[in-house]
Amino acid sequence: MTERGSIDFMYEENTIPQLIKVVGVGGGGGNAVSMMHSQGAVRGVSFLVCNTDRQAFSNNSVEHRVLLGPNRTRGLGAGNRPEVAREAAEESVDEIRSAMMGDDTRMVFITAGMGGGTGTGAAPVVGRVAMEAGLLTVGIVTIPFLFEGKQKILQALRGVDEMRKHVDALLVINNERLLEVYPNLELDKAFEMADNTLSWAARGISDIVNIAGKMNLDFADVEETLKAGGVAVINTGMASGTGRIARAIEEALRSPLLNNKNVHLANKLLLNVYQSSSSPLSTGELQEVRLFTERFSDQVRVIWGYATRDDLGDQVAVTILASGFDYNEDDYNDFVSKTDSHSFEAADAAKRQKEEDKRIAEIYGKKAVSNRQAAPLYLRLAELDDEDLILILEEQSPLKRDRTIFDRKRTEQDELRPVRIATQSSDTLAAAAWQPQSAYNSISEAEAQDRPSVSAVPSEAARDAQPQEQPAEDDESQVIRF
Numbered sequence: 001m002t003e004r005g006s007i008d009f010m011y012e013e014n015t016i017p018q019l020i021k022v023v024g025v026g027g028g029g030g031n032a033v034s035m036m037h038s039q040g041a042v043r044g045v046s047f048l049v050c051n052t053d054r055q056a057f058s059n060n061s062v063e064h065r066v067l068l069g070p071n072r073t074r075g076l077g078a079g080n081r082p083e084v085a086r087e088a089a090e091e092s093v094d095e096i097r098s099a100m101m102g103d104d105t106r107m108v109f110i111t112a113g114m115g116g117g118t119g120t121g122a123a124p125v126v127g128r129v130a131m132e133a134g135l136l137t138v139g140i141v142t143i144p145f146l147f148e149g150k151q152k153i154l155q156a157l158r159g160v161d162e163m164r165k166h167v168d169a170l171l172v173i174n175n176e177r178l179l180e181v182y183p184n185l186e187l188d189k190a191f192e193m194a195d196n197t198l199s200w201a202a203r204g205i206s207d208i209v210n211i212a213g214k215m216n217l218d219f220a221d222v223e224e225t226l227k228a229g230g231v232a233v234i235n236t237g238m239a240s241g242t243g244r245i246a247r248a249i250e251e252a253l254r255s256p257l258l259n260n261k262n263v264h265l266a267n268k269l270l271l272n273v274y275q276s277s278s279s280p281l282s283t284g285e286l287q288e289v290r291l292f293t294e295r296f297s298d299q300v301r302v303i304w305g306y307a308t309r310d311d312l313g314d315q316v317a318v319t320i321l322a323s324g325f326d327y328n329e330d331d332y333n334d335f336v337s338k339t340d341s342h343s344f345e346a347a348d349a350a351k352r353q354k355e356e357d358k359r360i361a362e363i364y365g366k367k368a369v370s371n372r373q374a375a376p377l378y379l380r381l382a383e384l385d386d387e388d389l390i391l392i393l394e395e396q397s398p399l400k401r402d403r404t405i406f407d408r409k410r411t412e413q414d415e416l417r418p419v420r421i422a423t424q425s426s427d428t429l430a431a432a433a434w435q436p437q438s439a440y441n442s443i444s445e446a447e448a449q450d451r452p453s454v455s456a457v458p459s460e461a462a463r464d465a466q467p468q469e470q471p472a473e474d475d476e477s478q479v480i481r482f
Contacts, residue, residue, distance in 0.1 A: 016044040016210055017104040019219060022202055023130075024049045025123040026085070027056055028113025028142060032195040034060045042203045044210050048099050050126060052088045052118045053077035066099050068092045068122055078117030082159060085121030096129045106219065107136040107205065110167065111198050115144045115156035123159070127166035136223050138232070139167040140198050145175045146368050153360060169232035169323050173197055176364055181254055197255065201234040204319040208272050213307030217272055221303050222321065225270040229323030233263060240315040245273065245281075245288035248318040264295045267324025271304040274317040281306065281316065354407075386413060 022045055024033030030049045037047045038061050050066045051057065054075030057065050067075055069088020078085035089096070100108060108130045112119030123139065130137040141163055143156045164170050178190045185193065209219045226232060237251030253263055273289065275281045293302050309317065357369040383389055392406050 018044055018046045019104050019106045019209060020045045020109065020202055020205060021100060021105045021107070022047050022109045022111070022198065023100070023126060024062070025110060025112040025126055026051060026116060026119030027053070028116070029111040029119055029123065030056055030060055030062075032111050032198050034062055035192070035195045036199045036202070037062050039199065042199065042206050044206045045202055046103060046105065050089075050092075050096065050099075050122065051077075052085055052122070064099060066092060066095045068096075068118070078121060080117040082117055082121030082155065085118040086125060088118075089122035089125035093125070093129055096126055097133060100130055100135070101133060105135065107138070107222070109138050109140055109198065109202055111140040112163075113142045114159040114163070115148065115152040120155060120159035120162075124162040124166045127163060131166060131168070136226060137167045138169045138171065138201075138226060138234075139163050140171045140173065140201060142173045142175055142194060143363065145179075146364055150356070150360070153364075154356060157359060157363070164230070169226040169229035171197075171201065171232050171234060174363060176368075197235070200236055204234050204236045204272075204321070207236075207274070207307075207309075207319065208270075208305075211274075211307045211309065213272070213305045215305040216307070217270065217303065217305040221270060221305075224301075225268045225303060225321045226323055229268060231325040232321070232323035233266070233325075234319075234321050236317055236319045238312070238315045238317045240279075240313075243288065244316050245285050245318065246291070248316050249288070249292050249320070252318055252320045263320070263322050264297075265325060266296070266322035267300060268322065269293070269296060269300055269302045270319075270321035271302065272319045273304070273306040274309045274312060274319075275306065276310050276312040276314070277308055278310070279312070279314040279316075280308075285316075351407075383410075388413065 022033055022036060024030040024047075030051055033047055033049055036042070046064070047062045048064045048066065049057070049060055049062045050068055052068045052073040052075070054067055056077075057067075068085070069091040072088040072091050073084065078088065110123055110127050110130065112123035114120050119141070123141070127137055127139055141160060143160065144152050146153075160170070160172060173194050175194065178194055182190050182193055205222055208217045208222055233255060235252045235255040237248040237253070239245075239247035239251060241247075271289065271293065273281065289304065293304070296302065361369050379389070388409055389406065392409060
């Protein structure tokens, strides 16, 4: 049995049309495509890499290349700035179109890493060019590990949002999810698994299109499932022995592409089952297919077929294409518009962070933002007489304070009242000791900064947040720190 990842499907090269083109954009996308190209295991696929960095081509095995924006970047890269990469790609639109057209190409996979410069900024432009050319366009993108930081994650999510506008279907690989799905792998192997996701997706499509089946699926079925499909999953699982169909489906669903999504919430499903001549499917085994598909809504169109691959031995293989996942589009677009706005006043800082944390939690889980809940805050003088607000502060330790409770009450009291949330450095933001209300005197922010604090341990939010404009030293803007 040939090792998975280098299966020889016994095609005759000159009989397989190259319907699929795999395009790598930027460093991460280029590396994934180069790896897939060097494996040489998928027939009917051609390759292209696009980059703003000329040097990145030197170690890439793919022959067809487009240097993006030679005038804009001079081949030196985008410097982690998506806007520069976007301009570079726009400069090279004609070259991109020419490289993607020709031969038999009808479908394009565009892969890129989100969060950096070239992949984030240029991949959506490449997607737009492909769609304008009438090609079925699928994006496969990665988003960062949690340890890479909030700002890179937010930049990646904005890139994902832009990418979604310019592809028929989008597959998102959460690098953090790799740690959960493959917890015991070496780091290099984990990254290989992410890159292999591209290979498995392209191979799955190639098999459906090029292997004739008893109940045959073709490119039109693939197009029906993925066209305007939104968020998608493409993966193949293999298994042998008792319950092999169910276990092959389970393996396919362990894909890091799922990002904790329930596959049964998809709107479209294509399922192709492969048997071997030496170990054919039985009618009883089809009950395992039924048990899987009956969990989908009656409104979901299920397309399925089966074919023979004699390289499988006693195994079966199940390829799953599912698309149309609910990606909380309204919340996401609202989040992006707020994150991108540069007109926020300091009073809106808490609300913005709450929106950002909510979005990150949707993708990475609550653990990603759990250490950001407590943060020191400022009270305006006018709020010192608000018994409801003071009561909330009295009942919570400054270092364990859940400010969302305070913010919610503050908004209920007066939506027009500015919210002064301290989000500066640890030197100025350690929480001050609580005193009885009668002990307060009016002090300016400058005076407040000179007073000793209870703790020198800043919250995660205080460390991460950018400096904000401080209140002017007039009667209305004097503050007390908590």
